[in-house]
Structure formats: C-alpha cells, structure tokens
Amino acid sequence: MTDLMAIGDVSRKTGVKVPTIRYYEGIGLLPAPPRSEGNRRLYGGKAVDRLRFIRHARELGFEVEAIRELLDFAEQPQRSCAKVDALAREHLQAITSRIERLTALKVEVESMIKSCAKGRIAKCRIIDTLSRHEHCLHAEH
Amino acid sequence: MTDLMAIGDVSRKTGVKVPTIRYYEGIGLLPAPPRSEGNRRLYGGKAVDRLRFIRHARELGFEVEAIRELLDFAEQPQRSCAKVDALAREHLQAITSRIERLTALKVEVESMIKSCAKGRIAKCRIIDTLSRHEHCLHAEH
DNA sequence: GTACAATCTCTAGCGACTAGAGGAGCAAGA
DNA sequence: TCTTGCTCCTCTAGTCGCTAGAGATTGTAC
Known part of the structure; x- marks a missing residue:
C-alpha cells in the first residue's frame, strides 16, 4: 500500500547524505525503519518529513539536542508552544x-x-x- | 640563571590551560621543554611568549595550522611578510x-x-x- | 550469467581540545 | 619525620556532527 523507499531515494529527496541518515538513526534522532527481506532500510513519507525538518533545523544552526527537543514537542500538538518559542x-x-x-x-x-x-x-x-x-x-x- | 617555571605557572601567566599546553606540545606547536629531575616540564620566557601568541591567534579564530605557519614565518625575521599578510x-x-x-x-x-x-x-x-x-x-x- | 551499483555493518578519523584514571613528586604544617 | 594535599606525570577515551573507508551482501540492468 505505502510506497516505501530505499535509503538512497530518501537521501536524494531530503538532501541528507546516506551515512548521515544512518548516523541520525544511530543517535536516535530518526526512528529505525522496517527492513526488506534483504535487510535494507525501507522508509515511508514520515521519515522524509522528519529528515527535512532535521536538515532545515541543522542548516539554521540548531544543535542536535535542540532538534531532539523540537521534534519531541512537535509530536505533542496539544501542548503549548512556549517552550518551542x-x-x-x-x-x-x-x-x-x-x-x-x-x-x-x-x-x-x-x-x-x-x-x-x-x-x-x-x-x-x-x-x-x-x-x-x-x-x-x-x-x- | 634563568627563572624556569612549572607548567601551572605558565598556565596562569598565559591563560592557556595545563592540558592544552601539553596538547600543543603533542601536536608540535610548542617545543618540548627541558625537564626537572622529577620529570616535570620547565619553561622559560620564550615558551610564555609563544603560548601568548598562540592563544591570541586562537582567540582571533586562526586555526592551528595557520598559527603553525605564522610561527614559522615569525622565526625568519629577514623574510618578506607578504605571506603573513x-x-x-x-x-x-x-x-x-x-x-x-x-x-x-x-x-x-x-x-x-x-x-x-x-x-x-x-x-x-x-x-x-x-x-x-x-x-x-x-x-x- | 555477469557486471556494477547500492546497500549493509563496523571501525576510525576530523579539529581542538577536555575529562578522568592511576601514579609520582614536592612543599608546608604538626 | 610524617602526613596532608596540591601539582604534576602519562595514557586513554570522550566531545560534536558527521565523513571515509573496508569488506561483505543484495539488487538490477544488460
């Protein structure tokens, strides 16, 4: 049903390099995606969104820890955004x-x-x- | 004759931390000084000057490699300073x-x-x- | 079938330090 | 003289945010 992508496709879509994507997974910034039978990472659209968010924030100079916090807040839509501000x-x-x-x-x-x-x-x-x-x-x- | 100092004194005089002084020695930015009988580094005034130079250049954002070049040039007073410029x-x-x-x-x-x-x-x-x-x-x- | 690209994991390197372990030396007070 | 506590020694590993490479496997195009 969903159109899953290989890591290279995600890289091309987001502008985040392949080893960097794996690195983000390693440090827990990007959740580990499901794998294919041949053990390859298969990503959906959410991963692409998240990576774009991360990339943009990094380009704006936010540190990884700050991005982690921002992502945590982004996932709780009902909370006040004072902390984000x-x-x-x-x-x-x-x-x-x-x-x-x-x-x-x-x-x-x-x-x-x-x-x-x-x-x-x-x-x-x-x-x-x-x-x-x-x-x-x-x-x- | 010369008033030699321990690494801690040099650190206090120059504002460069003790481990950083040892680090600079390790990467060859600061020559290895003579040692006391108890194997402690003994520094003279030249080391203090050199460390001040290094510290100041670092504070001005020069990279270690650039400082290495600057120090090399500083030691050849008869050469043109076009390269320094x-x-x-x-x-x-x-x-x-x-x-x-x-x-x-x-x-x-x-x-x-x-x-x-x-x-x-x-x-x-x-x-x-x-x-x-x-x-x-x-x-x- | 075969060549080649893409992916996998793992380790090490970058720059410029900083932190910590574990041990030795040294000066001052009891 | 002894002890306390500071300074010093070497060595290794950690920091941050990746990047590069080795060596193995998988997928794809001809």
Missing part, C-alpha cells in the same frame, strides 16, 4: 552573540592588516599584534 | 563570510519567532517553518 529565542541569542564576537574580531583583524607595511617580518605589525596582547582593540581576550 | 587576509575573508551567513540566519530565525502566536503546537509557526522548506526567506538551503 523559548528554544528559538535562545538560539537567536546565540546567533546574535556569535555575530557580535565575529564583528569585533573582524575589526581587529582588519586593523592588523591595515598596519602591515609589507616589509620584512622583523617589523611585521601582524606578527607584532599577535604577540603582544596589550595592543588589542578589545579587552575581553 | 595573505594569511591574515584569507582569515578576514573567512570571518566576513561567516558573519554574512550568520546574519542571513538571524533574519530567518527572527521572522520565525515573530510569526509565533504562542498558541498550541498544532498551529506552531516555528515548527511549521522548520518542517517546510518552501517557507524559507533564503534560497540557498
């Missing part, structure tokens, strides 16, 4: 602070490059900056 | 593209959160967005 906000916070730190870093590396006169290494300002912490623009490290 | 520029490029991708991500996660009405999970827009790829703001994933 909180998870997403937590994630947004992490992204924002990563951007902030990277931007500070960029400024520092840029100023390092600007001061480079392309002379001999003995006078290299880049090596200099990396050597002496007092020269930092930013104090937190 | 190139390494730094390469790194800047990587930082810039990381920021770009994170910013795109942030926009997407933000819009996901904004659409959340905090109702039941059955209608959760966050779960929805993660499930259905067509809803993405950005096409590249």
Whole structure:
C-alpha cells in the first residue's frame, strides 16, 4: 500500500547524505525503519518529513539536542508552544552573540592588516599584534 | 640563571590551560621543554611568549595550522611578510563570510519567532517553518 | 550469467581540545 | 619525620556532527 523507499531515494529527496541518515538513526534522532527481506532500510513519507525538518533545523544552526527537543514537542500538538518559542529565542541569542564576537574580531583583524607595511617580518605589525596582547582593540581576550 | 617555571605557572601567566599546553606540545606547536629531575616540564620566557601568541591567534579564530605557519614565518625575521599578510587576509575573508551567513540566519530565525502566536503546537509557526522548506526567506538551503 | 551499483555493518578519523584514571613528586604544617 | 594535599606525570577515551573507508551482501540492468 505505502510506497516505501530505499535509503538512497530518501537521501536524494531530503538532501541528507546516506551515512548521515544512518548516523541520525544511530543517535536516535530518526526512528529505525522496517527492513526488506534483504535487510535494507525501507522508509515511508514520515521519515522524509522528519529528515527535512532535521536538515532545515541543522542548516539554521540548531544543535542536535535542540532538534531532539523540537521534534519531541512537535509530536505533542496539544501542548503549548512556549517552550518551542523559548528554544528559538535562545538560539537567536546565540546567533546574535556569535555575530557580535565575529564583528569585533573582524575589526581587529582588519586593523592588523591595515598596519602591515609589507616589509620584512622583523617589523611585521601582524606578527607584532599577535604577540603582544596589550595592543588589542578589545579587552575581553 | 634563568627563572624556569612549572607548567601551572605558565598556565596562569598565559591563560592557556595545563592540558592544552601539553596538547600543543603533542601536536608540535610548542617545543618540548627541558625537564626537572622529577620529570616535570620547565619553561622559560620564550615558551610564555609563544603560548601568548598562540592563544591570541586562537582567540582571533586562526586555526592551528595557520598559527603553525605564522610561527614559522615569525622565526625568519629577514623574510618578506607578504605571506603573513595573505594569511591574515584569507582569515578576514573567512570571518566576513561567516558573519554574512550568520546574519542571513538571524533574519530567518527572527521572522520565525515573530510569526509565533504562542498558541498550541498544532498551529506552531516555528515548527511549521522548520518542517517546510518552501517557507524559507533564503534560497540557498 | 555477469557486471556494477547500492546497500549493509563496523571501525576510525576530523579539529581542538577536555575529562578522568592511576601514579609520582614536592612543599608546608604538626 | 610524617602526613596532608596540591601539582604534576602519562595514557586513554570522550566531545560534536558527521565523513571515509573496508569488506561483505543484495539488487538490477544488460
């Protein structure tokens, strides 16, 4: 009745690589599917949906543990989604602070490059900056 | 004559953890220091300088391999520093593209959160967005 | 029938550490 | 002098999220 697929088909449909699908099964993110007589995994549409969800969330930078939680919540439709919202906000916070730190870093590396006169290494300002912490623009490290 | 230090002192001076110092020695980033009679590592000032350099570069996001190259160059003061400049520029490029991708991500996660009405999970827009790829703001994933 | 692709399981590797076991060394106080 | 407790030693294994490879089996197309 149902149109079951081999792992390769699922991979092509979802963009998740074959070993990664097996890996997700191993860590319990994707339930173990039934097998064919020849011991091959046979997937239905639900597995495809779940993998798409996982892939998308991973692309958005959610960690596997967070995705596990999201999937758990997704399976209880009657519950409030406050927790889901909180998870997403937590994630947004992490992204924002990563951007902030990277931007500070960029400024520092840029100023390092600007001061480079392309002379001999003995006078290299880049090596200099990396050597002496007092020269930092930013104090937190 | 020289004031040699134990690994713990070096750790405190540089902010690099003791096991990390040993790890750097293991991967050849920091030369193996002489030992005391009781087989303990004894470090001089140069090791402290080198570790500060490494730490700072790591904090600026340089990979260990890049740091290895930088250190090699730093030890040949008469050579041109064009390569050092190139390494730094390469790194800047990587930082810039990381920021770009994170910013795109942030926009997407933000819009996901904004659409959340905090109702039941059955209608959760966050779960929805993660499930259905067509809803993405950005096409590249 | 035969070639070749796809799948299976299992293990090991990546980067940059971190954690822990189990043992030895060392300085200070009783 | 002895003991307590800290630091240090080596070694192995774990982290995260996969990826790569070996070697065996199964399925498919000609």
